[in-house]
Amino acid sequence: MSNILGRISADEFLCDYWQKKPLLIRKALPAFISPISADELAGLALEEEIESRLVQHTKKGALTLQHGPFSEEQLQCLPKTHWTLLVQAVDQFVPEVAALLQHFAFLPRWRMDDVMISLAAPGGSVGAHFDQYDVFLLQGAGVKRWQIGERCDEASTLRPHPSLKLLEHMQVTDEWLLEPGDMLYLPPQLAHCGISEGDQLGITYSIGFRAPSQAEVITHFADFFAQSLPEHARYSDADALPCPDYSQIGEDVLPRLKTLLAPLLQDDKRLLQWFGQFMTEPRYPERLFAVNCDEKSLIKQLKRGDRLRRSPSARLAWAQSADGLLLFASGHSRHLPKRLQPLLTLICQSPALSAAALAAWLIDDEAQQLLIALIEQGSLEFFDE
Numbered sequence: 001m002s003n004i005l006g007r008i009s010a011d012e013f014l015c016d017y018w019q020k021k022p023l024l025i026r027k028a029l030p031a032f033i034s035p036i037s038a039d040e041l042a043g044l045a046l047e048e049e050i051e052s053r054l055v056q057h058t059k060k061g062a063l064t065l066q067h068g069p070f071s072e073e074q075l076q077c078l079p080k081t082h083w084t085l086l087v088q089a090v091d092q093f094v095p096e097v098a099a100l101l102q103h104f105a106f107l108p109r110w111r112m113d114d115v116m117i118s119l120a121a122p123g124g125s126v127g128a129h130f131d132q133y134d135v136f137l138l139q140g141a142g143v144k145r146w147q148i149g150e151r152c153d154e155a156s157t158l159r160p161h162p163s164l165k166l167l168e169h170m171q172v173t174d175e176w177l178l179e180p181g182d183m184l185y186l187p188p189q190l191a192h193c194g195i196s197e198g199d200q201l202g203i204t205y206s207i208g209f210r211a212p213s214q215a216e217v218i219t220h221f222a223d224f225f226a227q228s229l230p231e232h233a234r235y236s237d238a239d240a241l242p243c244p245d246y247s248q249i250g251e252d253v254l255p256r257l258k259t260l261l262a263p264l265l266q267d268d269k270r271l272l273q274w275f276g277q278f279m280t281e282p283r284y285p286e287r288l289f290a291v292n293c294d295e296k297s298l299i300k301q302l303k304r305g306d307r308l309r310r311s312p313s314a315r316l317a318w319a320q321s322a323d324g325l326l327l328f329a330s331g332h333s334r335h336l337p338k339r340l341q342p343l344l345t346l347i348c349q350s351p352a353l354s355a356a357a358l359a360a361w362l363i364d365d366e367a368q369q370l371l372i373a374l375i376e377q378g379s380l381e382f383f384d385e
């Protein structure tokens with residue numbers, strides 16, 4: 001597989017650019033042909049279960065935002081210029097789009113969010129803004145001018161707008177015209193603005209990453225730990241001394257609170273279990289289709305030629321823990337013996353698991369039980385193409 005980073009190695013990219021500075025890669029995917037057409041993308045924006053947005057310029061140059069699903073009529077009536085249709089998580093619906101993620105194997109899959117695809121008419125733009133996440137912007141069709149500016153934060157001035165977070169000013173520091181196959185990497189919080197040029201519809205792939213905010217981490221961490229903490233684990237002050245003023249929270253309180261909380265952060269095993277579950281929570285849990293399965297039906301289906309694959313909506317990851325392995329699957333975790341490690345890599349990475357690929361594992365009871373549990377949970381699914 002060609003290196004999507006061009007002449008830059010993954011090591012160099014991680015050291016010099018990742019989360020630090022933008023990088024333009026001309027011909028990241030040479031002769032790239034968008035695996036999805038403008039019509040197919042517009043078709044996805046009609047679907048109830050797919051998140052889509054339409055950003056349009058008004059005659060006075062302001063931007064408006066509408067959320068999908070859209071009707072065929074609405075999309076057919078769009079003007080010739082100055083609109084952008086954005087469709088979220090296309091990788092979960094179009095396997096050829098999901099396949100693009102293989103080019104980003106130098107980054108952990110659990111850090112990836114989704115592939116958003118935009119369809120833009122000439123002059124179409126979502127305006128100058130910044131995102132909280134790293135993103136690779138791959139041009140799929142047509143041409144787009146990308147302008148970048150300064151690093152922004154909560155203090156950056158936004159335009160008063162009811163639904164779009166648009167920057168009041170953007171000091172353009174660089175700009176490039178991207179053609180199909182060209183790609184621009186942007187670190188989080190960098191001001192940017194893309195404007196579709198030329199006379200045809202443009203398609204841009206945004207391979208977006210996710211990093212939980214401190215607030216999300218704290219909330220989820222607290223929820224997870226709270227479920228298993230015993231009632232008797234409480235604030236305690238057996239060392240209390242007579243208080244000079246009974247309305248005062250004394251200086252002895254904070255160290256006791258820290259004693260109460262600190263062990264939670266020191267329990268590496270639980271911390272890892274929580275984090276893996278947290279980071280593999282699916283974006284669309286309703287798209288995981290659980291089916292009943294047992295040893296007999298597993299073997300029967302594989303023998304008749306059906307194969308197993310990760311559900312496009314499942315998130316999988318694994319980790320080494322002190323006493324074995326942990327497999328994380330769509331918000332759940334399972335402790336497993338070390339010998340199953342090659343199977344975990346296979347389950348997480350292989351596009352199709354056939355009876356032949358699984359042969360050695362189907363005679364292992366624990367491996368078999370694991371496959372059954374993943375099928376019953378909807379993280380693995382049979383397919384027969």
Ligand code: SIN
Nearest residue numbers: 084118126194204206
């Ligand atoms: C676009 O595809 O035009 C917008 C993507 C972005 O700026 O995040």
Ligand code: CO
Nearest residue numbers: 129130131192
């Ligand atoms: Co953006």
